[in-house]
Amino acid sequence: MQATPNGAIHEDSKDFFKMNKNEMIKVMETKTAQVPSHIYLGLAAGAIALSAGMFVMSRRKDIANFVGLWAPSLLLLGLYNKSMKSMEANLKRG
DSSP, rough: OOOTTTSSOSSOOOGGGGGGGHHHHHHHHHHHTTTTTHHHHHHHHHHHHHHHHHHHHHHHHHHHHHHHHHHHHHHHHHHHHHHHHHHHHHHHHH
């Protein structure tokens, strides 16, 4: 697999959606491991702030609620990312 200049993964013989489950997981974990864990926390805080701002200033409360629901998902992604990094470090240590 090779990374293209825009960061997308390109594999000569297989398309991402034609990979088996294990190959897909490996590609996704490789990409998400490059993102620092604090980025997920920042994105979650931003989603909360944006949601609160939209709730106060907008008449469309449903959109504010939708944006507010991004925060738990982002926090779970960050937690998963951090736990995978910890597990990887423990495996390397022995």
